[in-house]
Amino acid sequence: MTWSEGGNSGSLPVQPELPRARILVVDDHAPNLLTLEATLGDLGEVVKAHSGEEALLHLLREDFALILLDVQMPGLDGFETARLIKERERSRFIPIIFLTARSRDASHVFRGYAQGAVDYVLKPFAPEILRSKVSVFVELFLKEEQLKRQEALLRQRERQAMERESAYRYRLLGDAMPLCVFAASPDGRLRYGNRTWTELSGLASEAVEDLWRSEVVHPEDREGVHAAWCLSVGTGQPFEVQFRLRCQRTQAFRWHLGRAVPERNERGRITGWIITATDIDNQKRAEEELARASVAKDAFLAAASHELRTPLAAAKMQVQLAQRKFGAELADGPRRALEGLDRQVDRMTKLVSDLLDVSRLLTGRLSLEVEEFDLVPLLRTTCERLQALSSEHRLRLETPETLPMRGDPGRIEQVVTNLVANAIRYSPQGGAVELRAWSEEGNVVLQVRDQGIGIPAEKLPVIFERFGQAHGARYGGLGLGLTISQGIIEQHGGRIWAESRGVEGEGSTFHVCMPLQS
Incomplete structure (x- = not known):
């Protein structure tokens, strides 16, 4: 949920009407199926199956409130069909009432209950008794379905309440931050800007949908930042770009660093974007000033180094002339002094040459004689x-x-x-x-x-x-x-x-x- 969205704060949504309960009747005699349909039709939707195999196919596709199952059927009899029904996780808890024309002897009844039956009805049955038994299970089914739906609605309400609370907290957090914060939908449409944004731009928090091409962004930056945003939205990659935003109070444009990261759900799908714009104008101007100072420094070093080469060359020549002319006549002290002076001139010449070489490297003028x-x-x-x-x-x-x-x-x-x-x-x-x-x-x-x-x-x-x-x-x-x-x-x-x-x-x-x- 983005910050501009919220849940329904009213009462629980109106519950949709519960569907009719489906009753599966299984009998290999068509007249019996018609009788059961006529008897139970007003209690629910009666689905007829002529064999145990057909009943299992229905159970693969549909859910039922109750199964009325004839015991004596060719192929899969009622007992075997009930056993297979109870083996499947989806159908194991569906109540089964056996229909039988046999006497209710103990072994027969025990076998039926062992296969998961909840009751027996003897043929021929009294319609009122059968309806009474079936209506109990239909009512239980409908009550259970109603409880399930109410539980789902309550979970939905809790989720909406949590989303509203989360959105509220995000909004408070965004308003407390000293930088512009925006929320966007998965397709990249901006929906909300925080208090810092409204104070900077003088616009409402929701007036951000076309931010990147609006007059708030510097004309020279609009297309670039818009293209970068579209690329991030299209690829799902984080967004980072520098651009200028106009301050409503001073009408001056200030540099901002825009960043955005996608919000993803547990399946990794993008559900929205959080964008920030941090004021870096002072830092930007300091960097520009530092760059200008660096250029000036390099120019000074280059000029000074160039100018120093001439007097150093002259000093080197004078030292060498003195060594040649008076070297043999000088005492140890003056001779060592001239040698030390010669070394220091060489050292200074090396430093000057290094400064000149660095200057040439920076300006791309260091040439090679290959x-x-x-x-x-x-x-x-x-x-x-x-x-x-x-x-x-x-x-x-x-x-x-x-x-x-x-x-x-x-x-x-x-x-x-x-x-x-x-x-x-x-x-x-x-x-x-x-x-x-x-x-x-x-x-x-x-x-x-x-x-x-x-x-x-x-x-x-x-x-x-x-x-x-x-x-x-x-x-x-x-x-x-x-x-x-x-x-x-x-x-x-x-x-x-x-x-x-x-x-x-x-x-x-x-x-x-x-x-x-x-």
């Missing part, structure tokens, strides 16, 4: 360069003799450098760093494994996001290297992922898989 090359020499050179920077770590390289592929060697080297440098950085106690490469099913596979501090499970989903760091800023960096590496690998048509149990000493393993011919 060519045919052998990956193995590139991996050897990278490992030798990084090994020279860290004597505490043992870099192990395992590759085939050659591994020809197609891609951007400079960008691939950048990815390998990021992964191996991270493995060294997050292994503060030293240890082995393994770099393996092989070809598999038309792909080149890289694997970098360390024995460091590992990555907590909850951090694995975020380490490839911009500025995402598994252990904060403790180990340096901006958290851009993996973001850039992922962008480069994806541009090569591949993917990159990490595995770690977050246990110190077990470290992490990074996997790269990309086509040999990108």
Whole structure:
């Protein structure tokens, strides 16, 4: 029942007239059947059967108030017919009166009662006595039918009362909720809107039937939300869509998130829909503002990074000139200061390059210079360069003799450098760093494994996001290297992922898989 529907609050419905009781008379002599019909016709509908077999066929199709059954019949006699009647669940409680021309000896009577008879009538019978006996059972049958109908009517009334109470409670609950709540019929027609809806729209709670195409919905959203609603109603799937509703008080449109779920009965059939519309205007505007701020931030980072490259390049050149010109003449202190300055300039240059690369990724301007090359020499050179920077770590390289592929060697080297440098950085106690490469099913596979501090499970989903760091800023960096590496690998048509149990000493393993011919 939808919230706009209710049960009949009046008295019980008028009971329909009870049907006439059916009386089954079974006798193999037609004159006897006619006599019984004439005698009992005004007590109920008399159905005649000429044999036990015919009587059983009637009982398969109809219910009877009483059975008058001749004992002596060819084929199935009265006793056998009664036994079969009592074996069926549907007919076992129908009263049976035996008609017999035999004397009422004890064994005969006992057998009849044993087969379920409630009485005996001797032939020839007195019409008044037979009518008296039959009328008792007919009256009992009609009283029982009347009780059944009254019980059904009472159950219906209870169900209607429960539905009215349920609908009332739903309505109270809907009116108490601080969001728009609607009820719809199984075919999707909206029937009711709660108090929040009436306060928002200024319309009556029932003025919702054509909501999706009404003036309350923003003109740009009407067709889209209507199409989404029709799809949900047609498929029975939940409905979720964002649209704008006009506030009657301010005449301004506000964003709402519409959701709907079907109500189903115990058989799974849809009996209605409950729809909600939650005001998300503040959230929507905050998201838009955040998006604008993010764009502005990215633009600033891109511009700042670009502008920083020139002074950094100049600083690097001045440091190198000073080292060449005065290196042999400088004492240990000034020489170490120049070396430290050189390293810091290199570090700043790397950070600026990362910021520029991220900016290019976001704007789709990170280009690749694709060519045919052998990956193995590139991996050897990278490992030798990084090994020279860290004597505490043992870099192990395992590759085939050659591994020809197609891609951007400079960008691939950048990815390998990021992964191996991270493995060294997050292994503060030293240890082995393994770099393996092989070809598999038309792909080149890289694997970098360390024995460091590992990555907590909850951090694995975020380490490839911009500025995402598994252990904060403790180990340096901006958290851009993996973001850039992922962008480069994806541009090569591949993917990159990490595995770690977050246990110190077990470290992490990074996997790269990309086509040999990108």
